[in-house]
Structure formats: C-alpha cells, structure tokens
Amino acid sequence: MPSNLITADNLAAGYREKTVWRDANFAFGRGEFIAVIGPNGAGKTTLFRLLLGLQRPTSGSLKIFDAPPKRGNPQIGYVPQRHVIDSDTNVECLELVRLGLSGKKWGFNPFSKKENDAAMAALESVGAAELAHSSLGVLSGGELQRIFLAEALVSEPDILLLDEPLSNLDLRRETDLLHLVNDVVRSRDVTALLIAHNINPLLPHLDKVMYVANGKVATGKPSEVLTSESLTALYGVQVEVLRDPHGNVAIIGVEEHHGDMK
C-alpha cells in the first residue's frame, strides 16, 4: 500500500476554456486532517469534484491509492455543501444514514438488521444516536451536519470530503463539530479534507492546510503555509500573517483582494 492516499502532480482544474487553478502539487497520507481554505469561487469545491471523479483534471495527474479518481469510489465519504433540508421532509435520520450504505443496491429489500446496526453505529459514532428516529426536516444545522457525517461514515471510507460543514453554525456548534471530525479522523485513521472560510477554529486539529486562491494552490503544514512569505507568493499581493498569544492567526491584506480571484 502506498504511503500517500492522495497525490497530485502539476494538477490543474477548470472548465473548458477557463482554468480555475493550476500547478497544484500535494500528497496526503492516511489519517491526516486537512483544511481547504480560500475565497468563494477559488475552486475549493472543484478540488472535491476532481477527487470524486465528477470532473477531470485539465492537466497534470491526481491519484487516489495510485489510481485516477473514479465516480462512485466507495473509499470516499462525501458531505456536500447543503444549507437546509426542506422542513416538509418527514423522513427519519436513520433512513438517510442507511441509504449511505445501501442506496446503491438495486432491488427492493427491506433494510436488513445488519444495515440497521451499521447505521445506528454510525449515528452513535457522531453522537447522534438519539436523533435516529427524528425527522430530518426538524433538525438544527449542527444536528444535520452530524447526520450527514454519519451518512458519509457508514460505508467506512478512507477519505472524508466535507464541503463547508461549518457554514450556518454558531461558534459553539462549530467547535463541537470540529472536535467530532477530529475524533473521527484520529479514531478511524481517515483522511479528512474540510473546506472552510476561517482557518482559526481549525488550527488546533490540523495536520495540513491547503490555500486555494488567485488560480494557485499552496499546501503544507500550517506553520509552513501560514507565513507572510508563502501567502504573499500565493495571493500575489503583500500579505501579513500575525499571530496572537493563543495561536490564532490574522491574515492582513488579503480581504481587499477577494474580488478578482479568477
């Protein structure tokens, strides 16, 4: 088995004529927690689409376990960016989690006890066992994210892709969810990529960080990437990285540049 789960060499992503970002080189190993940070439209979700095999690289190579990404890869658990479930949707959580395991199977077969137990175990592992029989439509944002996480984990993937799970969460729920994701990464030895806007709440947990901005990608340990030099090179404008005594970082000079990250 290769030491790296995900490797990219001179990877470029885009749509037809437009390149979103290029020259990305990175390697992620088993059990790493990686934050993907960058402004809207920088191509963070595009990276996920490449890994999911929903989109092909425009150039370069991307490998998962030494093979190109393919759609429907059972090694990947995916939580897309979703804001709400329609409050009319009166379907119990357990059903959604079970579908994460058996939704691909054809034929009508009342869900087996084995699948039921696996779904309950997944719900328990995200601290949502008591929500198993609650309706999806009545859950709060934080509860929904736990259910989605259980849905992704139930098939026991090696890689977890979480697209902005923290949006719409208040600080308290944000911290809770990050602790949960971190526990999942450590206990299951899963490689997790989490898209977020703000790096600070993630810093205590991260192994690596990937900045996507200005058509470029910078990847490495937080201490390597979160420096004035590295981010200045990435954004192409002077950027200052300041640190407070608690280890939080403030990145100055980037905000005004958000508009033209094409």
Added chain:
Amino acid sequence: MTVNVNLFADFLQMWHYQFMQHAFEAGTIIAIVAGITGYFVVLRRSAFVAHAFSEIGFAGAAGAVLIGIAPIFGLLMGSILGGLAIAALGRRVTNRDTQIGIVLAFTLGLGLLFINLYTGYATEAYSILFGEILGISSSNVLLTLSFGLVILIAIAAIYRPLLFASLDEEVAEAKGMPMVFLGTAFMLLVAVAVSISVQIVGVLLIFSLMVTPAATAQYLAKRPQQVIIISVIIALIATWSGLFIAFYTPYPVSFFITTISFATYLLVRFGYGRIRPIKVPATRIHANGEIKTDA
C-alpha cells in the same frame, strides 16, 4: 336503488352490476399504483410534473378519440412522450417549472382543438377531464392491471437508488448512481401511472390520488416504507368509498374521491398534528450533555 342500513347488503346490490365490478377492480389497481408512485412524486417535489403529464395526456387522449381509438392509448402515448421530453430537459426538477408550464399550456390547447374537430359527443372530453370510471370495460381492467404490474415491478427494482437520489441527490451522484437513468425511469413511471389513474379521476383531478394520499401519509410516518403503505391505504379508502357513495347518489365519482382524499388530508394535517405533533420534543439533551431548545 335505495340505501339500506345494512352496508353489506348495499355492497352486494352494487356488486351485482358488472360495470361496478370493473370500476372496483381498476380503482383498486390504480389506488395502489398512485399511492406508491405518489410518494416519490411528493418526495421529489414533482407534483407539477405529474399534473403536466395528465394535461399532455389529455391532448393524446383527445387525439385518440379524434382518430377513433381508445383514449387510454392516446393518454399513454402523450404522457410517455411528455415524460421523455421533460426528462431530456434536464436533471434538476426545480428548474423545470417554466418549461413544463409552457409545454402543458400548449398541449392543453392542442387537446381542445382535437375535441373541437371531433364531431361526436362532448362527453368524451368531459370524461377525460374529470374521469369516467363507470365506463371501464374488462379489457380496460386487464390493461390497467398489466401497466400497474409493470410499474410496481419497476419501482421495486429501483426502489433504493430512487429513494437515495430523491432524498440526497448530490451524494447519490457522487456515489456513482446513474442519475439520468433514474430521473428518466421515474418520469416514465409517473407518466404511465398518471395515464391509468386518469381513467378514474380524470386529467384535472389527478392530484387527489397521486399527491394528496402521499402528502397525507407523510404526516403519519417517517419511514418511507410505512409512508407508502399508509398512502396506498388512503388512496384505496378514497377510491372504494367514493365509488360506493357515488353508486347511491346522483353525483360524480370523482367528486367523492377528491373530497374524501382532501378531507383525510385536512383531518391529518390539522387534527393529528394537535394530538401528536411530528416535531420531536422542544428540548433535548444531547449525548454530550448539551441542552438544546428548538426555536
């Protein structure tokens, strides 16, 4: 015909008539098919699509009457073509409202022209629009049964992927589910289900069997399989009691089916909700000790 206090005797009296037997046979098949298909229609928020099929089917049925074949074949042809066209328009149901509206308005106009060209009885148009279950022949029953079985077998075959794709489209797509196939298969199933259901309630009242029972059932259960069973039961009750009442009154069957269906909805929506609200208790204590109160 007189109504006795003895419902069983009334039923036997009604059963004596062959057209009522046919009506019950076709009605039962249709209620089962519409109740099941309706769940996915409600889950995928495709009610407007179901309605569109029926109106596209109307043009087909009117065209069939015009050239002298049974309306059911025109209905099937029209709604299946409509289903393929709508499936081809795109995958996301939510963005199709405008296109569907445009197409169905045109087809309704086309149907009106066909009816106008047809010099026979205007009752043909009336029965397509509002249903005419009392004129169902034994061959119609057989046809309904065949299509009903095809729909049930097809839904059983794609049940889990369809449920997954309906509930969580993005994850299902990432998991490699054939979304275009599922979307198209679903459209065709609804098209055929609508076509056979139109025999009872007509083009304009299709919701009473296709949407209302499933929407009502959603208030009563949270597991899809349970919702589907309840939906079928409601559709059966509405159909059977509608036929029974209509037999002893001078009023149309469709009126009773739609009214019973609607009354069930109101009862459940506003009555049941008061007894046992579907929301989980307002305050919950999480496993990690966090206490949460719903807004």
